[in-house]
Amino acid sequence: MAETLALAPDASRKQRYEALSNRWKSLLGNEPNRMANLANAAAVLKEAFDWHWVGFYLVDKQRDELVLGPFQGPLACTRLHHGKGVCAAAWDEATAQVVPNVHEFEGHVACSSLTESELVIPIVSADEVVAVLDIDSVNRDDVSAADVAGLTPLVDFLGQNWKAWE
Helix, strand or coil: CCCCCCCCCCCCHHHHHHHHHCCHHHHHCCCCCHHHHHHHHHHHHHHHHCCCEEEEEEEECCCCEEEEEEEECCCCCCEECCCCHHHHHHHHHCCCEEECCHHHCCCCCCCCCCCCEEEEEEEEECCEEEEEEEEEECCCCCCCHHHHHHHHHHHHHHHHHCCCCC
8 A cells, every 4th residue: 555645634524434435445455465454454544533543353263352453553452352342242243332431331441541432343254253443532422323334345345355365
């Protein structure tokens, strides 16, 4: 991905999603390495939206847990377990988790004490969750269903190409 992310500084979140939605293939499609693509996807999202933390947790089938993948932001939890936290809920339930206030989410795993809201979307390939996209914000009420809709083109693209990028 030898491109520059050119987004108007005053663009709304919706405009940023619209600008990115049709670019994921050109940004990531020519690179066959999964980790490189996940790293660049995290970098694009961090730059475009300036969230506190953006990254991926990958399903480790051998240990039956999520393991830290490429990310942008401060130090993160390395492994996450079933039934504990927002990432595990997205993995266990295979559904997006929109948490406007992490302090109200029972069992929230605080990898950063600065996180106030969190969004986690599962990445599905061949009908199984293979990873999750995790986004943390230092602002309460900073994530919504609109973010899930805006990120769906990326998550779908990742899921569709997951096996090819092995």
